[in-house]
Amino acid sequence: MTDLTRIAxxxxxxxxxxxxxxxxxxxxKSLFTDQLDAVETASRRRGDDYTDLALLTDGLRAEREQGITIDVAYRYFATPRRRFVIADTPGHIQYTRNMVTGASTADIAVILVDVRKGVSEQSRRHAFLxxxxGVPHLVVCVNKMDLVDYSxxxxxxxxxxxxxxxxRLRVRDLTFVPVSALHGDNVVDRSERMPWYEGAPLLSQLxxxxxASDRNLVxxxxxxxxxxxxxxxxHRDYRGYAGTVASGVLKVGDPVVALPSGFTSTVAAIETADGxxxxxxxxxxxxxxxxxDIDVSRGDLLCRPNNxxxxxxxxxxxxxxxxxxxPLVPRKKxxxxxxxxxxxxxxxxxAYRIDVNTLHRDETADRLDLNDIGRVKLRTTVPFFVDNYTDNRATGSFILVDESTNRTVAAGMIEAHKN
Structure with missing residues (x-):
């Protein structure tokens, strides 16, 4: 089975x-007939003289009425080479938190830029986010090339x-593709209207x-x-520990240590529903x-004794x-x-609030409001086993939850201690 690649x-x-x-x-050709029929019907109902493919992802009624994306829409499709899940994240600044949610697990980020408007504040904000x-690959689709005569x-x-x-950012891999999403130029097939472009179309790039090398296997x-x-x-003597491998390669026979107890053992078996x-x-x-038979409970961590x-x-x-x-204010639990x-x-x-449009740090900030991004210091009641987010996205991230409402109020990325 081909690996699942996550795109935001x-x-x-x-x-x-x-x-x-x-x-x-x-x-x-990843659409079912009834999906296409539904979009064609919705397009006619709106008075469009073409099939508006945007309706495939703008599923909320408010999105269709306003012509914007609000929620994160997930769509799955596959090619003979790879399986994909796409998170269509909102572009508007008031939905920054939704974009953070959709992009947090992505392998590839696809940022669209209207060729007529150029690089806007929102484009810069999306690149920064x-x-x-830590999204390793960034593909910039310069869209609406048909409106500038494919210049x-x-x-x-x-x-x-x-x-x-x-x-000015930590961009590891940056690619540009000129496209016309409306007409399909350089999306799946190469465009004959842009012979000057020597790269591959978007789908081939994806x-x-x-x-695979982006994942921490060490x-x-x-x-x-x-x-x-x-x-x-x-099965009276059976004791297994279920979970998702966050990083590294775990093999039968490997020595492991359980945290926080510090007890050591070796991996006797690795099992799945398929064997x-x-x-x-x-x-x-x-x-x-x-x-x-050592003491291991939910929330504990298995790792290598020397790592x-x-x-x-x-x-x-x-x-x-x-x-x-x-808002977030200091001293609240x-x-x-x-x-x-x-x-x-x-x-x-x-410590400071970041202006995601200019990257300016406001060190006078003493609170964070909705959609704000900033650097903070936290003190926890129990020890946590953490890596820096740049080294390990799984063990370097966390969420904060308001216990009175049970709402997730923040997503965090752990950084190295300041000297």
Missing amino acids: TAGSVDDGKSTLIGRLLFDS TTLL EEAFEAVCRDFTAFAS EHMYV DVRFPVQYVIRPQSNT PLTEAYPPMAVTVRLAD VPRTDQNLDARICWMDEAA YAIKQTTRWGRAMVTEV
Whole structure:
């Protein structure tokens, strides 16, 4: 089975994200007949004289009425080379938290830029957010090339401006593709209208982009989600630890240490619903059995004895504030969840707030409001086993939860301690 590649799309309002995804699904023949019929019917009802492929993803009634994307829409499709899940994330600034949610697990970010408008503040904000979230590959689709007569000069101007801004960010891989989502140019098939473009169309770029090396296969991290102890007489002695491999490669016979207890053992078996395995790697969901009956509970972490994460109760992190009911203010207490481990945390300091349009740091800020991103210090009630987010997105991230409402109020990315 081919691996699942996660894609997040972003762009300003009316840049054509939803149309591009619809075109990908349509031209790659990933639509069912009833889906296409429903979109054609909805297009006629709106008075359009063409099939509006954007309706495939703008599923909310409010989105269709306003012509914008509000929620994160997920769409699955597959080609002979790769399976994809696309998160169509909102472009408007008031939905920054939705974009953070959709892009947090992405392997590739596709940012759309209207060639007529050039690199806007929203384009810069989306580039900053995707690199902040550690998305390894960034593909900039310069859209609506049909409205500038497929001009190479207009395309190159956007590339220059975007590259200049990206030089201030941690962009590992940057690619530009000129497209017309409405007409399908360079989306699935090469466009004869742009012979000057020597690269591959978008789908081919997504199919051949090498994402396996982006995953951390060195640091073994296995957060325990559930302890399996069957009560039947035939499996009385069975004890397995179920969870998802966060990073590293776990093999039968490997020595492991359980945190926080520090007890050591070796991997006796790795099991799945389809049968036993000799090794497991991210993001596989497996059950691990150990050779010794040691104390391991939900929220514990299995790793290699000579390669353990940092154990800490004082965290420096960048967070995106998601609560519309109340701002983040120092000294307030929240529940914190990192991998499968829960605890309580208090924000002891707001170090600064980041202007995501200019990258300016406001060090006078003493609170974070809805959709704000800033750096904070937290103190937790129990030790957490953490890596820096840039080294490990799974063990370097967390969420904060308001215990009185049970709402997720923030998503955080752990950074190295300041000296």
